[in-house]
Amino acid sequence: xxxxxxxxxxxxxxxxxxxxxxxxxxxxxxxxxxxxxxxxxxxxxxxxxxxxxxxxxxxxxxxxxxxxxxxxxxxxxxxxxxxxxxxxxxxxxxxxxxxxxxxxxxxxxxxxxxxxxxxxxxxxxxxxxxxxxxxxxxxxxxxxxxxxxxxxxxxxxxxxxxxxxxxxxxxxxxxxxxxxxxxxxxxxxxxxxxxxxxxxxxxxxxxxxxxxxxxxxxxxxxxxxxxxxxxxxxxxxxxxxxxxxxxxxxxxxxxxxxxxxxxxxxxxxxxxxxxxxxxxxxxxxxxxxxxxxxxxxxxxxxx
Numbered sequence: 500x501x502x503x504x505x506x507x508x509x510x511x512x513x514x515x516x517x518x519x520x521x522x523x524x525x526x527x528x529x530x531x532x533x534x535x536x537x538x539x540x541x542x543x544x545x546x547x548x549x550x551x552x553x554x555x556x557x558x559x560x561x562x563x564x565x566x567x568x569x570x571x572x573x574x575x576x577x578x579x580x581x582x583x584x585x586x587x588x589x590x591x592x593x594x595x596x597x598x599x600x601x602x603x604x605x606x607x608x609x610x611x612x613x614x615x616x617x618x619x620x621x622x623x624x625x626x627x628x629x630x631x632x633x634x635x636x637x638x639x640x641x642x643x644x645x646x647x648x649x650x651x652x653x654x655x656x657x658x659x660x661x662x663x664x665x666x667x668x669x670x671x672x673x674x675x676x677x678x679x680x681x682x683x684x685x686x687x688x689x690x691x692x693x694x695x696x697x698x699x700x701x702x703x704x705x706x707x708x709x710x711x712x713x714x715x716x717x718x719x720x721x722x723x724x725x726x727x728x729x730x731x732x733x734x735x736x737x738x739x740x741x742x743x744x745x746x747x748x749x750x751x752x753x754x755x756x757x758x759x760x761x762x763x764x765x766x767x768x769x770x771x772x773x774x775x776x777x778x779x780x781x782x783x784x785x786x787x788x789x790x791x792x793x794x795x796x797x798x799x800x801x802x
Contacts, residue, residue: 552598552648552666553582558773559669560585560594563676567683569690574626575700581622586689589676590639593626595619598648605653605663612645616661619643635692639680725774732778736763740786756790759783 553572560570560583568587573580583594597615605612623643630637645663654668664672681689736759743755760783766776 732775736782
């Protein structure tokens with residue numbers, strides 16, 4: 500009821516030219532929140548939160564590859580797997596990612612954080628044993644790391660000697676990994692072995708169950724979620740540009756379009772808002788292409 504009332508209010512105050520988009524976005528939101536309710540009741544909400552968190556962590560850690568680091572995803576263990584293994588000049592990290600719709604209290608760590616730290620430490624121990632078992636000897640210990648996504652009271656904490664980093668501070672944390680403890684040869688050896696190890700696991704699963712389609716791997720609900728977020732970003736950009744032009748006048752069309760494009764580019768830097776930013780840029784770019792086409796048609800005398 501509250502969402503429907505908000506959509507009706509925004510539609511009333513919106514310019515007539517964008518009112519259909521507002522109504523469409525509102526109807527899509529009502530449908531999507533209904534779908535999310537079904538997801539929560541079915542018990543799959545936690546899985547989707549975890550998958551999003553792991554994807555965001557991967558996006559941040561992959562930025563280190565330009566500095567000689569390597570990232571391996573979902574390294575299998577006897578029980579479960581390691582979300583991410585980060586290997587580079589600064590050592591080896593077993594990274595555990597957690598995401599929540601609630602809030603993390605990093606000042607007074609609760610049982611969830613303690614459990615995550617225990618899990619990350621156990622994964623680090625098992626990874627160290629796995630590497631030694633296959634004659635991959637390193638000069639550095641395998642260190643545990645916990646990355647959390649969601650609202651938090653602080654950017655980072657240390658629990659029992661293990662770093663707990665909020666996702667928004669992960670880029671800053673990676674800048675501290677400047678000390679060189681592994682040679683490039685050691686990094687390559689460990690990375691190559693873990694890649695082969697993960698490939699063997701994937702090949703065994705594919706042989707047993709067949710190769711899953713991209714839709715199955717990502718998940719239909721996750722794909723719909725990304726499409727919906729892109730659509731919301733697109734509509735938000737259209738509404739924002741139309742509102743700005745109504746305030747400053749059509750003579751400022753180019754500056755408004757330029758500012759909208761800059762906002763979209765800046766949004767791409769935030770992993771949690773990337774799909775919104777993509778939709779925003781599509782709207783800005785589409786508007787620019789339409790404007791350029793209209794100018795060319797006018798110049799040739801077609802219109």
